[in-house]
Amino acid sequence: MATRADRPPALALKGIAKNFGAVAAVRGFDLDVAEGEFVTLLGPSGCGKSTTLALIAGFFPADAGEIHLRGKHVEGLPPFERDIGVVFQDYALFPHMTVAENVGFGLRMRKVAKAEIASRVAEALDLVKLGGLGERRPLQLSGGQRQRVALARALVIRPAVLLLDEPLSNLDLKLREEMRAEIAALQRRLGITTVFVTHDQGEALAMSDRIAVMNGGAIEQIGKPADIYERPATKFVADFIGRTNFLPARVLARAGEIVDVECLGRRFAVRDARAGVGPALLAVRPERAQLSPSPDGLDFEAEVAQVLYLGAKREVHLAGPGGVELVVDAANLGDGAAPVPGARVRFAAPPEACLLLPA
Amino acid sequence: MTNSHASGPWRALRWTVAGIYVFVFAPILITASVSFNESNRSLFPPRGFSLRWWDRAFSPEWLEPLLFSLQLASLTAAICVTLGTPLAFALTRWRFRGRMAVAALTLGPLMMPALVTGVGLLQLFQIAGARGSIGFPALLAGHVVISLPFAVRCVGISLQGMPHNVELAAMSLGARPWRVQWEIVLPLIKTGVIAGAVFAFVHSFTDVNLSIFLAAPGQIPVTVKIMGFLEFGFAPTLAAVSVITLVVPLIVVGIVQWFFGLGDFIYGDAR
Amino acid sequence: MGTQAGFWRWAALAVPLGVLVFFFALPNALLLSASFLKSEAAVLTDELTLENYREVFESRLFRGAILRTFVVGVGVGLLDVALAFPLAYFLVRTTSRWKGVLIALSLAPLLASVIVRTYGWYVILNRNGVINESLMGFGWIETLLRLMPSTGAIIVGLAHALLPYAVLTLMSALNAINPNLERAAMSLGASRLRTFVHVVLPLSMPGLIGGFLLCFSIAISAYATPAILGGPATQTIATQIYVNMMTLLEWALGSALAVVLIVSSMAVLLLTSRVGAKKAAP
Numbered sequence: 001m002a003t004r005a006d007r008p009p010a011l012a013l014k015g016i017a018k019n020f021g022a023v024a025a026v027r028g029f030d031l032d033v034a035e036g037e038f039v040t041l042l043g044p045s046g047c048g049k050s051t052t053l054a055l056i057a058g059f060f061p062a063d064a065g066e067i068h069l070r071g072k073h074v075e076g077l078p079p080f081e082r083d084i085g086v087v088f089q090d091y092a093l094f095p096h097m098t099v100a101e102n103v104g105f106g107l108r109m110r111k112v113a114k115a116e117i118a119s120r121v122a123e124a125l126d127l128v129k130l131g132g133l134g135e136r137r138p139l140q141l142s143g144g145q146r147q148r149v150a151l152a153r154a155l156v157i158r159p160a161v162l163l164l165d166e167p168l169s170n171l172d173l174k175l176r177e178e179m180r181a182e183i184a185a186l187q188r189r190l191g192i193t194t195v196f197v198t199h200d201q202g203e204a205l206a207m208s209d210r211i212a213v214m215n216g217g218a219i220e221q222i223g224k225p226a227d228i229y230e231r232p233a234t235k236f237v238a239d240f241i242g243r244t245n246f247l248p249a250r251v252l253a254r255a256g257e258i259v260d261v262e263c264l265g266r267r268f269a270v271r272d273a274r275a276g277v278g279p280a281l282l283a284v285r286p287e288r289a290q291l292s293p294s295p296d297g298l299d300f301e302a303e304v305a306q307v308l309y310l311g312a313k314r315e316v317h318l319a320g321p322g323g324v325e326l327v328v329d330a331a332n333l334g335d336g337a338a339p340v341p342g343a344r345v346r347f348a349a350p351p352e353a354c355l356l357l358p359a
Numbered sequence: 360m361t362n363s364h365a366s367g368p369w370r371a372l373r374w375t376v377a378g379i380y381v382f383v384f385a386p387i388l389i390t391a392s393v394s395f396n397e398s399n400r401s402l403f404p405p406r407g408f409s410l411r412w413w414d415r416a417f418s419p420e421w422l423e424p425l426l427f428s429l430q431l432a433s434l435t436a437a438i439c440v441t442l443g444t445p446l447a448f449a450l451t452r453w454r455f456r457g458r459m460a461v462a463a464l465t466l467g468p469l470m471m472p473a474l475v476t477g478v479g480l481l482q483l484f485q486i487a488g489a490r491g492s493i494g495f496p497a498l499l500a501g502h503v504v505i506s507l508p509f510a511v512r513c514v515g516i517s518l519q520g521m522p523h524n525v526e527l528a529a530m531s532l533g534a535r536p537w538r539v540q541w542e543i544v545l546p547l548i549k550t551g552v553i554a555g556a557v558f559a560f561v562h563s564f565t566d567v568n569l570s571i572f573l574a575a576p577g578q579i580p581v582t583v584k585i586m587g588f589l590e591f592g593f594a595p596t597l598a599a600v601s602v603i604t605l606v607v608p609l610i611v612v613g614i615v616q617w618f619f620g621l622g623d624f625i626y627g628d629a630r
Numbered sequence: 631m632g633t634q635a636g637f638w639r640w641a642a643l644a645v646p647l648g649v650l651v652f653f654f655a656l657p658n659a660l661l662l663s664a665s666f667l668k669s670e671a672a673v674l675t676d677e678l679t680l681e682n683y684r685e686v687f688e689s690r691l692f693r694g695a696i697l698r699t700f701v702v703g704v705g706v707g708l709l710d711v712a713l714a715f716p717l718a719y720f721l722v723r724t725t726s727r728w729k730g731v732l733i734a735l736s737l738a739p740l741l742a743s744v745i746v747r748t749y750g751w752y753v754i755l756n757r758n759g760v761i762n763e764s765l766m767g768f769g770w771i772e773t774l775l776r777l778m779p780s781t782g783a784i785i786v787g788l789a790h791a792l793l794p795y796a797v798l799t800l801m802s803a804l805n806a807i808n809p810n811l812e813r814a815a816m817s818l819g820a821s822r823l824r825t826f827v828h829v830v831l832p833l834s835m836p837g838l839i840g841g842f843l844l845c846f847s848i849a850i851s852a853y854a855t856p857a858i859l860g861g862p863a864t865q866t867i868a869t870q871i872y873v874n875m876m877t878l879l880e881w882a883l884g885s886a887l888a889v890v891l892i893v894s895s896m897a898v899l900l901l902t903s904r905v906g907a908k909k910a911a912p
Contacts, residue, residue, distance in 0.1 A: 059527055079530040086531040092524035096546045109533030157532065368822050376720045379713055383739055383793060386750025389760070393753055403753050403760050442646035449643055461643070464650050470899055471658070472851030474868055475888045478875055479657025482664060482885070500653045507650070565743040567854045568868075572875065585745045589858055593752055601746040608741040622730075625737065625798070 008071045010035040010193035011056065011161050016065035018051055025051040027217035028064060033161070036191040038184070042204040043214035044240070049197045052214075053163050056195065058082050070160050080109070085154030089166045091146045093138040099125070099149050100134030106157035124156035127186065144175045151183070155190065162187075162194045168203060180206055201241045205229065213237045235357050238283045245289065245326045247298075249282040251275050251356065261356070264300050264321050268351060275356040286329040288353035291316065291345045299348040302326060304339050314338060318347055387605065394599035416599035424581040425603065431495070431580060432564040435502040436510075439559040440552050442503070443510030447551075450511065451518045469508040477501055477569035484573075494575030501573055502563040509562060510555035513624045517551025518544075554624040557615045561608045658892070665889045669882035682886035695865040696890065698781055699850050702866060705785035706849035707842040710796040713789070714841060715834070718800035723809070733801075740794045744854040751787045751859060752778070779861030787855045792848055796841040803837020839905045847898040851891055867891050 009032040017028040026048045033039045041049035055062045058079040067075040074082050085106070093102050100121050107117045125131050128148035138146055147167060154162060164183075168176045184207040187194050198204055204211045205225045212222040213236075221233040232238035235246065249263035259272050263282050284298065293299055302318040305325075311332070316339050318326040326347055330339070339345055389403050394416075397407025415421070446465055450458070468476060480501050484492050521544070529539045567582045574583045581604055585597055615621060668677040686692045721733050739747065754760045755777040765771045777783055807830065815825040853868040860869065867887055874884035 057527075057531055059530075079527070080533045080535055082531075084531055086528065088524045088528060090522065090524060092522060092528035094525055094529070094543060095522065105529065105534075106532035109538070153528075153532070163531075366822070372716055372720055375716045379717050380735065382713070382790070383736070386747050386754060386790060387739065387742060388750075389753050390746055390750040393749075400758075442649060445642040446646050449639065453639060455639075461647065464647065464655065467650070468654055470895065471654075472848075472868075472891055472895060474851050474853050474871065475661065475892055476654060476657060478871060478884060478888050479661045480653065481875065482660045482881065483653070483657045486660065500649075503649065504654045507646070561741055565741070567744055568852070571853065571872065582743050582745055586854060586857070589745075589749075593749065593756075598749060601743070601749050605742040605746045609738070612741060 007035055009033055009068075010037070010070055011195065012066075012068040013052075013056070014066045014068070016052070016055060016067065017063050018048075018055055018060075019063055024217050026055065026062075029219050031212060031219065031222075033193055033195060035193055038187050038194045038196065038207060038209045040196045040198060040204040040208040040211045041214055042198060042201060042211050042240075044199055047214040048217040049199075049214050050165055053165050053195060053197050056161065057084055057086050057163055083160040085157055085159035085162045087147075087150045087154050087162070087164045087167045089169055091138075091150040091167075093146055093149055093153075095138055097137075098134060099130070099136050099138070099141070102138065102149055103134075103153045103156055106153065110157065120156055121152075124152040127155065128152045129182075143171055144179065147171065147179060151186075155186075155192070158192075160193065162192045164194065164196045166198050168198070168200070176203075183207065205241070213240060215240075231355070232283070232357070235281055235283075238355070238357060243286055243327065245284045245286065246357075247282040247284070247320075247324065247326075248359075249280050249356070251277050251280050253277065259356070261354070263298055266299055268297055270351050270354050270356060272356045275358075279359040281357040281359050283355040283357050284349040284353055286315070286327040289326070289328040289347060289349045291328055291330060291339060292348065293346050294348035294350050297348060297350040298354055299346055301344055302347040304341050304343045304345055306341060307339055318345070320347055390598050391602050394595050394602055396595045396598075399594060412595040412599045415596045416603060421581070421584075421596075421600050424579050424584045425600075425607075427495075427578065428564055428580040428582070428604075429607070431498055431502060432560045434499060435506055435563040436556040436560040438499075438503050439506050439510040440514070440556045443507055443555055444514050444548070444552065446507075446511045447514035447518055447548075451515045465511050466508050468505045473501075473505050473566060473569040474572075476505060477572035480504075480569075481572045493573055494578035497573040497575075498570060498578070498580065501569045502566060505566070505569060506559035506562045509558035510552075513555035513558060514548055514551040516624055517548045517554075521547050550619055551624070553615060553619050554621050557612060557621065558624070560611060564608055565604070661885045661888050661892075664882055664885035667882050669880060674881055682882045685883060686886050686890060691865070692870065692887070695867055695870045698864060699866040699868070700894075701781060702784055702788065702856070703846040703850040705781075706788045706792060707846040709785065709789040710793050710845040711800075711838050711842045713793055714796035714800050715838065718797050718804055719830075721797075722801055722804040736797050737794045739791070744791055744852075745858075747791050748787050748855050748858045751783065751790065755783050755786075755859070778859050779864055781860070781864050783859040784856045784864065784866070787859045788849045788852055789845075791852075791855060792845045795848065796845050799841040799844055800834070800837050803834060803840065807833045836905055840902060843898050843902045843905070847895050847902075850894055 011031075011033040013029070013031040015028050015030065016026060017024070018026040031039075041052060043049050054060060056067060058074065058077060058081075062075055065075065066073060069083060094105065097105070100118075103124055104117045104121045107120060112120070121134065122131070125134060128151050130145060130148050130152065133141070133145070138149065141149065147170075150167070167183075168179055171179060180203055187207075196203075196207065205228075208225055210222060211225055211228050212219045213228060214220065215236050221228060221237045223231075228237065229241055232241065232244075238244040239246075247263055249261055252260040252262055252267070254260070254275075254277065257271055257273060258269050259275055261268060261270050261280075261282065282298070300321060302320040304316060305319050306317040308315040308317070313332055314330045316328045316330050318328065320326050328347065330337075392405050393403060394412050395408050395410070396405040396412070397409045446461070449455070450462055450465065480497055481493070484490065484497050489496075525543055525547075526539050529543050530536075534542065565582065566580070567586060570580045570583045571586065574580065579587075581600065585600055585604075588594070588597055612621070664674060665682055666678050666680070668675045668679040668681060686696075717736060721729065721736065724732070726732070752759070756762075757774050757776065759777075761777060762771075762774045765775070811829055811833070812825050815829045816822070820828065850866075851868055852866075853872060856864070856866040856869050857872070860866065865873075867890060871884050871887045871891070874880040874887065
């Protein structure tokens with residue numbers, strides 16, 4: 001976990017837990033977010049990510065654990081005494097106030113002088129590219145514009161931590177991708193510590209310094225986007241981010257960093273640091289698999305079930321031994337190389353593309 | 360019948376509907392026209408034209424109960440929204456053990472015939488030895504009770520229509536709880552409060568069934584007074600006064616609709 | 631979400647709840663108790679008795695009034711639903727730009743006190759009224775019809791007064807029906823009539839029943855219209871309550887009659903909520 005040496009984390013959660021009745025929404029985990037870092041809580045609905053965000057904001061008290069904001073204990077404090085800025089999924093703009101009044105609200109609560117409020121609001125609106133729209137009302141704005149107002153409102157108060165709860169979910173695809181890049185750029189420019197909640201892995205991978213993949217109230221894996229994608233620690237993470245082919249396998253022996261693996265009749269060696277001897281899961285991403293033989297890696301025969309033409313690539317669905325369903329992303333190199341349904345082909349992956357996961 | 364509005368069945372429907380509108384407005388328009396009748400009898404079509412019944416309708420004899428009704432209705436409206444707002448908050452947002460009971464008590468007057476409430480109040484004041492309070496105080500109590508559900512419902516509707524996270528947003532920006540109520544919640548329920556006041560006003564102004572039991576000499580709502588005179592015949596003056604009792608709520612509702620809009624509150628929660 | 635103590639909440643509720651308890655719950659309780667007390671020479675005694683109820687259910691006058699009240703209720707309910715259904719359907723489906731105005735117009739009569747409306751019916755229905763005059767004028771009748779006072783006149787007058795309530799209920803019920811259902815039926819070959827009979831009507835049933843019950847319950851407790859359009863021979867529970875309370879000062883009897891009215895209203899309410907629950911079930 002890369003924290004800048006000698007600086008306390010901007011946000012530290014220790015043993016944080018929350019139950020709703022019999023359901024443990026957040027199971028007691030730790031998380032440190034460094035100053036200026038962009039951390040994403042990623043997971044399916046019900047995994048506890050929004051609850052965690054609400055605990056950080058103080059919308060309800062945690063059942064256990066501590067929350068430190070820039071070294072200060074805040075777990076007992078109400079939201080209006082925490083130095084946070086929140087962007088809600090439905091933006092939560094005040095309908096009876098103008099855009100400028102919305103953005104200036106937090107400054108007003110902090111008793112900033114009127115003149116300064118005006119200038120900082122104008123500055124914030126320019127930052128989110130809404131300069132000049134201060135006198136409009138939220139109802140007169142489009143979804144994308146409202147989202148920017150919500151962002152400006154949270155940023156203008158220069159909070160210690162910026163909390164974003166699935167802010168892009170209500171936007172259409174194009175706008176989402178545009179805002180994704182803008183928010184990431186803005187965050188880097190301003191250097192505000194950010195915790196971002198989403199169920200969209202594309203957003204997480206594109207925007208974050210680190211991703212915490214959550215499942216069932218706990219963090220399954222936390223790390224840089226590339227680490228999460230290329231070295232998932234569990235089946236859940238491998239399945240949730242990107243797509244993965246899973247095959248039953250067996251670790252036979254270990255010699256230092258190299259292990260002997262047997263999978264569907266093939267024996268080969270794979271580089272792995274953790275796996276113990278015994279049953280395991282072999283994971284291969286569709287884009288790393290190939291339809292041509294791999295002499296020192298995974299290699300067996302499969303039958304083509306279906307080919308989906310997606311322009312830049314073809315998604316080749318195969319039926320392997322024992323009926324296991326497999327997918328290979330085959331780059332489109334011209335029609336001559338296209339596999340045909342019913343054909344018998346090889347499903348293969350070089351050892352570098354094979355990942356071992358707990359069974 | 361849905362798409363092709365030029366079709367036979369749809370046209371038949373339009374004519375039927377026109378007929379129904381005639382059914383609805385004819386008696387009201389007839390009453391109005393009768394008030395301009397020359398002679399002292401309620402005839403339609405009116406024979407001759409005269410304004411003398413209108414002259415009488417504005418005489419002190421009739422202006423007094425009219426003003427009385429206006430005062431009563433205004434005070435009722437004000438009290439209803441004052442008492443109804445906390446109730447609306449309690450029923451839509453708070454969770455507490457007696458909630459079902461409070462809901463039943465609040466909506467009760469809507470379910471009970473106003474007549475019955477009137478009779479009960481008459482007995483209450485009699486038994487409490489407050490015979491002298493029959494009249495304005497008793498009427499006020501009765502009108503507030505039967506109009507309160509309207510105020511509660513309207514404020515409740517605007518509370519429910521409030522965007523979900525605005526209070527959390529305000530708190531996250533540093534607003535303390537009382538600030539949140541004052542700056543965020545109250546302005547947003549403004550239309551609900553106004554609609555509630557209007558409905559309470561109209562309900563009080565047009566009430567007959569409760570008021571006939573609680574009126575006292577000199578303290579008579581105009582509707583009750585008209586009923587009393589009807590026993591002696593259907594003089595055109597009564598027609599004129601009746602039209603006035605229609606015009607007053609119409610103006611009130613018209614003004615509020617123009618400035619604030621009442622649409623959301625008519626369907627209520629049955630949307 | 632309140633971080634304040636529950637104390638302030640209850641304090642805020644104390645006055646409105648107090649008003650409701652004192653001026654609503656208490657009077658009704660008094661009514662209930664008065665109905666069980668003996669009345670001598672128009673004065674309530676402390677003696678418990680069922681005399682009042684016996685008289686209510688045995689006296690011909692009262693039984694007639696009760697029967698008439700229910701007949702009126704049913705008649706008003708049916709008439710109102712029959713009139714409101716086409717109107718509500720039209721208002722919900724029309725694409726005219728006058729839609730808002732038309733809806734407002736259909737509800738406007740609610741602003742008029744019952745007096746205004748009933749007055750007009752008097753002018754229409756009485757011996758020298760509009761109907762008689764025009765029928766005579768066309769030569770369709772020889773002698774003047776005696777249309778009022780009568781139970782029929784009461785039904786028509788009340789139906790007229792309560793129509794907006796039925797319209798409101800039906801509009802809300804019809805709004806909940808997805809217009810695509812009618813299009814689906816027609817795309818599957820159903821004519822407009824069959825679509826109406828097989829799709830719209832069944833789905834409107836809960837709304838129709840709800841409208842009927844609402845108009846019924848308001849009609850049975852109406853006073854002004856039966857008083858104006860009815861006469862000594864056409865009494866309803868409401869008019870009898872008035873007579874007993876205000877003229878005869880027979881408070882015990884009046885209370886007993888009122889209790890009968892309350893019980894009927896409650897029964898209707900229960901029925902209405904059952905229908906509503908059934909609608910929510912599938």
